[in-house]
Amino acid sequence: MIRRLGFDMALAVLYLSWSGNHAWPGILVGLVLGFIVVSVYDLGTQHPNHGRRALRMLRFGVYFLAILVRSNLQIAREIMTPGFSQTPRILRYPVDDLDDFQTTVLANCITLTPGTLVVDVSDDGRWLYVHCMYALDRSEAIAGLRRLDERLRREVFSW
Amino acid sequence: MVAVVVQAGILAVVVGIGMTMYRMLKGPHIADRVLAGDVLSLQVVALVILLAVDQRRAVSLDVALMVAIVGFASTLAFAQYIGAAGGDLQPPDEGEGG
Amino acid sequence: MDATREIATVLLLVSGLSFMLIGAWGTVRLPDAYHRLHASSKCSTLGLLGLLLGAVVHIGTAAALTKALLTLVFAFVAAPVGSHILARSAHAAGLEQWDRTLSDELAEDQGDHPEDQ
Numbered sequence: 001m002i003r004r005l006g007f008d009m010a011l012a013v014l015y016l017s018w019s020g021n022h023a024w025p026g027i028l029v030g031l032v033l034g035f036i037v038v039s040v041y042d043l044g045t046q047h048p049n050h051g052r053r054a055l056r057m058l059r060f061g062v063y064f065l066a067i068l069v070r071s072n073l074q075i076a077r078e079i080m081t082p083g084f085s086q087t088p089r090i091l092r093y094p095v096d097d098l099d100d101f102q103t104t105v106l107a108n109c110i111t112l113t114p115g116t117l118v119v120d121v122s123d124d125g126r127w128l129y130v131h132c133m134y135a136l137d138r139s140e141a142i143a144g145l146r147r148l149d150e151r152l153r154r155e156v157f158s159w
Numbered sequence: 160m161v162a163v164v165v166q167a168g169i170l171a172v173v174v175g176i177g178m179t180m181y182r183m184l185k186g187p188h189i190a191d192r193v194l195a196g197d198v199l200s201l202q203v204v205a206l207v208i209l210l211a212v213d214q215r216r217a218v219s220l221d222v223a224l225m226v227a228i229v230g231f232a233s234t235l236a237f238a239q240y241i242g243a244a245g246g247d248l249q250p251p252d253e254g255e256g257g
Numbered sequence: 258m259d260a261t262r263e264i265a266t267v268l269l270l271v272s273g274l275s276f277m278l279i280g281a282w283g284t285v286r287l288p289d290a291y292h293r294l295h296a297s298s299k300c301s302t303l304g305l306l307g308l309l310l311g312a313v314v315h316i317g318t319a320a321a322l323t324k325a326l327l328t329l330v331f332a333f334v335a336a337p338v339g340s341h342i343l344a345r346s347a348h349a350a351g352l353e354q355w356d357r358t359l360s361d362e363l364a365e366d367q368g369d370h371p372e373d374q
Contacts, residue, residue, distance in 0.1 A: 017323035025319060072276055072303045075296055079283045086292065089359045104338075111337035112302060117295050118337070119344040120363055129363040131291045131344065136359075161315060164267050168274045175281030182284045182293075190290045190347035194297055197339060198284050201301040204328075205277050208308045212270065217321035220312065224328045227305075231335040235342060242346030 053158075060155040064109065067148075071114035078133075089135040090119055093128045093145050100125065102157055106149060113148055116141075165213045172209070175202045193237040200230025266315040273307025276300045289355040290347055298340035305332045 013027060039051030078086070095103050107118040107128060115133040122129070135141035176199060183195035204226050211219035283296025309325040348363060 014323065014327075017319055068299070068303055071299050072279075075283065075299055076276070076279045079279055079286055079296065084288060084357075086288075086355075087357065087359060088291065088355060090361045090363045092362045107341060108334065108337040111298055111340060112333075115295070117291060117298065117344060118341045119291070119348055131295075133292065133295060138360075160263055161266055161270075164270050164274075168270060171274045171278050175278050178281040178285045188290060188347065188350075188352050190343060190350065190352055191293065194290060194293055194340075194343060195284055197343070198281055198297045198301065201297075201305065202277060202281065204305065205274070205308055208305075208312050209270075211321075212266075212312045212315050215316055217316055217318055217324055220309075220321060220324035220328065223309075224324060224331065227328060227331055227335065231331075231339055234339045238339075238342045238346045241343075241350050 056155040060151065063151070064112075067113050071112065074114045086133045087136040088131060088133050089138065089141070091130050091132055091135065091138065091141060091145075093130050093142065093149075094126065095128050096126050098157075103128070105156070106152055109148060109152060110145065116145065161212065165209050168209050169206065172202050172206050175205075189241055193234060193241065196237070197230060197234045200226060200233070204230070262314060262317075266311050269307050269311030269314060273304045273309075273311060276304035276307060280304060288357075290352055291344060291354065294340045294344055298336045302332055302336045305329065 009031070013031070016027065035054075036051070039054075042051065078084070095106065098106065103121065103125060107121070110116050110128070110130060111118050117131040118128055119131050120129040121127070130145060132141045179195045179199045179202065183192050183199070186192045186195060204223050207219055207223040207226060211217065211223065277300065280296050280300030283300060284293045287293050287296055306329060309329055313321050313325045354361065
């Protein structure tokens with residue numbers, strides 16, 4: 001119910017801004033202020049703290065942008081310097097305990113991080129198959145994927 | 160200064176389109192051609208964004224979103240086609256035009 | 258203020274355009290379709306980010322911001338999904354890989370599922 005209300009409100013803000021209605025920045029300020037008030041209220045009670053969660057999600061967004069830029073610089077260097085130094089493999093990576101939506105988010109993040117590209121998901125949803133450009137040492141490549149996975153679990157999936 | 164960047168940007172996009180056309184005509188496997196078409200649609204999106212910058216109007220950004228959506232849908236359709244056809248899609252060696 | 262804005266626009270547009278160009282170059286130069294997918298998914302996403310932010314800074318209206326954000330959200334979801342589904346069907350169609358590929362655990366696993374890690 002609450003989720004549907006939030007969806008309705010997001011659509012309303014989208015419509016207002018798309019149609020060039022000049023009132024929408026005010027409505028946005030109202031929404032943000034309301035969110036801050038609710039977060040402050042959460043601080044003094046036993047309720048789950050939405051403010052801190054939103055902050056953690058924001059921090060993950062910044063981290064994600066940083067690794068996106070780094071992966072672009074890496075592949076740009078590979079394209080622009082003569083010769084190839086890749087040591088590609090297709091690895092399997094376990095995602096047993098994630099549901100479908102979380103697997104999708106993790107797969108998208110893996111594709112946009114340096115040197116990795118998701119090729120396939122097994123039919124039962126237990127394994128991701130990842131094409132790694134630099135995987136001379138298999139366990140090291142898996143450890144890199146694990147770092148991203150754990151960060152995503154800690155900061156986004158813990159809602 | 161922005162006008163100069165827009166002109167240079169159009170040139171850069173044209174060069175990029177030329178490169179993707181090369182891959183689309185040559186690409187050994189059909190997946191290479193579809194991938195080139197995907198990149199090509201994104202180059203067109205970049206061109207439309209440059210148009211929006213040049214006109215200084217937000218309306219053209221609608222077009223960019225639409226081109227991106229159509230490009231994504233066509234990539235999906237081609238990918239389904241490749242997956243459904245399985246292994247019997249190896250093109251003949253003389254490389255017909257894409 | 259206007260000068261800063263113009264410089265920001267130029268920087269964002271130039272970085273976006275160079276990443277788009279590098280992505281296109283990557284599709285020509287890299288050795289097999291998987292590597293080309295790496296180039297296209299990463300570079301076009303960041304390139305669109307730069308171009309759209311440049312357009313928003315230059316146009317400077319709320320409507321432009323909304324449209325750019327929607328396009329960005331779409332690009333950040335669509336580019337990885339598109340490259341994923343393309344790689345998957347290419348692998349199913351038996352695309353031969355670069356001869357320096359070390360191992361292919363997907364081909365090993367096709368059919369039965371592994372119990373070891």
